[in-house]
Amino acid sequence: MKAALSSVPEKQQQDSEFLREVLEGLGGKRKTLPCKYLYDEVGSRLFEDICEVGDYYLTxxxxxxxxxxxxxxxxxxxxxxxxxxxxxxxxxxxxALLAVLESPRGYYPIDISPEILLDAERRIKANLPEMQVWSEVGDFTQPGVWDRLSMIPSRKRVVFFPGSTIGNFEPEKAEELLEMFAANLGTGDGLLIGTDLVKDSVRLERAYHDSEHVTEKFNKNLLSRINSELGADFDLSLFAHRAFYHQLRKRVEMHLVSLKKHSVSIADTRVDFSEGETIHTENSHKYSVSDFNQLLARGGFRPICHWKDSADSYAIHYAQAI
Incomplete structure (x- = not known):
């Protein structure tokens, strides 16, 4: 694995960006936090636990x-x-996909957690000894993590983006992300991507507010991370997890609801919360196949085919860069 843990200056820069985005998000009229910060090492492992919960059908x-x-x-x-x-x-x-591909050139995973990537690369090397792996630590929405691709010769590149992660982006941002994917591919290269389909609100809300409260731990871990990394003093017991389906916007929204009026200190900045005020932490947009095909086209891809389950609740799409 060529990617290493961040150097001290890089870590300081990341902490500074984290602080800036947290203060900007909590300083707005409607408080928000970027969902990418949900996925530190603890958050990533909690999400793995969510995927095992019965209510969470997506995985x-x-x-x-x-x-x-x-x-x-x-x-x-x-x-x-x-x-x-x-x-x-x-x-x-x-x-499983790597194992059945014909003469694959290799695998290029990108993730913000070096620990998760290290564990994964060891496992892949053990299970598929011939597989070339080039791991890249970083935020996949930033151009720099894609730079090493130019040094890896391949006949064809395919972006693999499962898990309906595209749904975490606002539609216009999802389009920009697809454009970035297309910019790192050549004409005819592929995109294999998963989307959750529009369905009844009861099933959707159960998936994001599970009976085992794992999603609640995942959501609140963001506050724990701000406490440990930015020296804040969030009291997690003063917030409740909330998730609901917004019918008009076709998305599930996750929030943390303040249970009483109180204040939090973050790096010498005071943030006031009123009772019932929320921090909006994540969206998960749902698409019909036709709506997603239109998004693919706007993002620089030609839809080729898709596969669905028998209940029409989820789809995997294959598209080619134009």
Whole structure:
């Protein structure tokens, strides 16, 4: 693994950016926090736990679609492909696909957690000893983490973006992200991407407010991270997890609700909360297949095909860069 832990100056820069974005988000009329900061090492492992919860159907359903269509998906990708996975996490979703690809060039996972990537690379090397892996630590929305791709010769590149992560982005930002993916691909290169489909609000809300309260721990961990990394004094017991489906915007919203009027100190800055005020931490947009095909086209891709489960609750799309 060539990517290393951040140097001291890089760590200071990251902490400074984290502080700036936290203060900007909490200083607005409607308080928000960037969802990317949910996924530190603790948050990433809590999300893995969420994926095992019965109410959270997304990971289980996506896995079944892959399992039932793996050969067809590999056939669409073709031979000699370099698979690129932004926000790779523990890389477990990609292993079965890597194993059936014809003469794959290798795997290029990108994630903000070096510890998660190290563990994943060791596991992939153990299970697929011939697989070349180029791990990159960083935020996949930033151009720099894509730079090393130019040094890896390959006949074809395919961005692998499962988990309906595209739904965490506002539609205009999702379009910009797709444009960035396309800019790092050549004409005819591929995009394999998962989306959660529009469905009834009861099932959606149960998925994001599970009966085992794992999502609550995941959401509140963001406050714990601000406490430990920025010296804040959030009292987690003064906030409640809330998730609901916004029918008009076709998205599930996650919030942390202040249970009483109080103040929090963050790096000598006081942030006031009123009772019932919320911090908006994450969105998860839901798409119909036709709506997502239109988004793909606007983002620089030509939709080729898709696979769904029998209940039409989730889809995996394959598209080509134009």
């Amino acid at each position: 289980r359903t996506e896995a079944s679609i892959f399992a039932n269509n793996l050969r067809d998906i590999a056939s669409e990708i073709g031979r000699d492909a370099l698979l690129i996975e932004p926000g790779a996490g523990n890389c477990e979703k990609v292993e």
